[in-house]
Amino acid sequence: MTTMLSPGPGIARPAAWTVRRVLALVERNMMMYRRSVIPLAFGLVEPLMYLLTIGFGVGSLVGTVPGVNVRYPVFVAPAILATTAMNTAFNQTSFGVFTRIKVDLTYEAIVPTPLSATDIAVGEVASAVLNGLLTSAGFLLATTAMGLAASPGILLAVPAACLVGFAFAAGGLAVTTFLRDFPDFQLIQLVMLPMYLFATTFYPLSTYPGWLRPLVEALPLYQSIQLIRGPALGTFDGPTLAFATCYLAVFGTAAMIIATRRLGKLLLK
Amino acid sequence: MIHVFTYWLMRYRRTWRASIVMSVGNPLLFLIGVGAGLGHLVDHHAPAQMAGVSYAAFFAPGLLAAAAMQTAFLESSGQIARAAAPDGAYQSTVSTPLSPEQVMAGHMLYVAFRVLTSSAAFVLVMACFGLVSGARGVAMLIAATLTGLAFATPAAAWAVGVRVQRHISTAYRMLIMPLYMFSGTFFAISELPGPIRVIVEALPLAQGVALCRSLALGTAGAPAVAAHAAYLCILIVAGFALARAAYRRRLHA
Numbered sequence: 001m002t003t004m005l006s007p008g009p010g011i012a013r014p015a016a017w018t019v020r021r022v023l024a025l026v027e028r029n030m031m032m033y034r035r036s037v038i039p040l041a042f043g044l045v046e047p048l049m050y051l052l053t054i055g056f057g058v059g060s061l062v063g064t065v066p067g068v069n070v071r072y073p074v075f076v077a078p079a080i081l082a083t084t085a086m087n088t089a090f091n092q093t094s095f096g097v098f099t100r101i102k103v104d105l106t107y108e109a110i111v112p113t114p115l116s117a118t119d120i121a122v123g124e125v126a127s128a129v130l131n132g133l134l135t136s137a138g139f140l141l142a143t144t145a146m147g148l149a150a151s152p153g154i155l156l157a158v159p160a161a162c163l164v165g166f167a168f169a170a171g172g173l174a175v176t177t178f179l180r181d182f183p184d185f186q187l188i189q190l191v192m193l194p195m196y197l198f199a200t201t202f203y204p205l206s207t208y209p210g211w212l213r214p215l216v217e218a219l220p221l222y223q224s225i226q227l228i229r230g231p232a233l234g235t236f237d238g239p240t241l242a243f244a245t246c247y248l249a250v251f252g253t254a255a256m257i258i259a260t261r262r263l264g265k266l267l268l269k
Numbered sequence: 270m271i272h273v274f275t276y277w278l279m280r281y282r283r284t285w286r287a288s289i290v291m292s293v294g295n296p297l298l299f300l301i302g303v304g305a306g307l308g309h310l311v312d313h314h315a316p317a318q319m320a321g322v323s324y325a326a327f328f329a330p331g332l333l334a335a336a337a338m339q340t341a342f343l344e345s346s347g348q349i350a351r352a353a354a355p356d357g358a359y360q361s362t363v364s365t366p367l368s369p370e371q372v373m374a375g376h377m378l379y380v381a382f383r384v385l386t387s388s389a390a391f392v393l394v395m396a397c398f399g400l401v402s403g404a405r406g407v408a409m410l411i412a413a414t415l416t417g418l419a420f421a422t423p424a425a426a427w428a429v430g431v432r433v434q435r436h437i438s439t440a441y442r443m444l445i446m447p448l449y450m451f452s453g454t455f456f457a458i459s460e461l462p463g464p465i466r467v468i469v470e471a472l473p474l475a476q477g478v479a480l481c482r483s484l485a486l487g488t489a490g491a492p493a494v495a496a497h498a499a500y501l502c503i504l505i506v507a508g509f510a511l512a513r514a515a516y517r518r519r520l521h522a
Binding site: 072183 | 284287288290291294295298299301302303306307309310311313314324439442443446447450451455456460
């Protein structure tokens with residue numbers, strides 16, 4: 001009611017959200033898995049294939065990684081874990097939300113209910129974080145079973161995956177509000193794939209020439225990997241972890257603000 | 270048949286920019302990210318295992334074959350299932366003098382064109398990196414196109430009967446992606462444990478990868494090349510025959 005009573009002259013302010021209403025949307029998204037968990041399982045199959053092919057297959061040609069002195073699969077697994085949280089969360093709020101806007105018309109049914117556009121935005125991001133957490137936890141179990149957990153610090157990956165998921169879920173939602181139609185997802189690929197390949201997922205930063213390193217370090221995936229890989233290999237570098245945490249929190253919050261403002265206009269036009 | 274081909278070509282004029290991202294940009298990024306980046310680590314550690322060949326030179330021809338498969342599958346299956354749907358493009362050809370077989374052959378010609386052009390772009394990039402040159406490049410281009418078609422015709426035979434679009438992406442993720450990853454593209458099949466190796470070697474993409482790689486590295490022997498090429502050709506012809514029957518069944522139903 002408050003939103004209706006305060007039209008506010010000038011710039012429209014994003015509507016308020018409550019935990020209860022957000023949980024309603026999260027519950028709705030989770031209910032979909034009762035019919036089939038295949039979409040969620042896909043999020044796990046792809047990173048496992050990369051781990052087997054590149055981690056073990058190519059890894060046998062690499063031996064130990066220079067600089068960190070661990071077996072190659074041990075080095076790659078935490079980074080692939082970060083990409084798992086990233087991809088699952090990002091796909092849910094980009095492709096998932098866009099499909100719900102354009103094809104399923106889910107929100108047309110939600111808008112007349114007490115849920116505000118902000119509730120929808122927060123709810124979508126929350127369920128994307130939950131998805132990211134589920135797939136990364138699954139990946140974590142698989143890597144531990146393969147004997148790739150070098151240090152108990154790898155358990156820090158669980159809270160880290162939530163933060164990574166939040167940053168990319170919010171980022172994905174913000175990007176979605178700018179999309180025109182499905183072919184635009186090719187452009188997203190043009191950003192996400194290079195980031196996946198170049199954000200030190202498969203080789204250390206020292207592989208790059210000096211002038212290129214700051215550019216790689218600026219990537220949000222690089223910071224996500226920093227947050228997970230160090231502790232997983234047993235090194236806790238306070239400033240690095242603190243910086244990565246702040247970077248992802250700020251990145252996610254900024255994206256969230258853009259996403260809520262634009263989603264409101266998109267759904268209530 | 271030519272009319273069907275030109276129809277798809279006309280449609281492609283509108284979407285070619287976006288398609289370049291997938292069919293050329295994607296393998297190019299893998300070539301740089303994995304071939305050059307990860308190759309840097311491999312070349313430092315195990316030059317002996319690679320028999321004097323850089324990892325990039327080993328990886329690139331495998332990637333060419335894998336990308337040809339990917340393009341062929343994406344271009345045939347999804348488009349065909351959509352075209353065969355009740356509101357799809359195929360329905361309007363049924364009332365013309367075109368036979369289902371011609372509709373299929375024309376579409377396959379278009380897929381061949383797409384695989385050939387995107388493989389050519391990739392071979393050109395390889396040449397720029399100094400990974401291939403001259404006649405070997407042309408031979409690889411033919412090998413990559415054969416590899417693509419070996420997936421396109423069986424995929425067409427299957428996809429024309431698909432009524433749920435989602436099945437296409439499931440097949441892509443559960444069938445095509447594992448083939449892409451494990452058919453000797455990223456690492457030699459000889460690294461796999463015994464029984465799995467025998468199975469993987471018999472898979473169509475492994476044949477295409479072996480063909481492209483032996484041509485690129487100049488290690489090709491005539492009998493091996495003939496065997497790989499014959500394998501792929503049999504698959505193309507068998508897929509074509511099955512697709513003829515499947516098109517007739519779906520379009521004249």
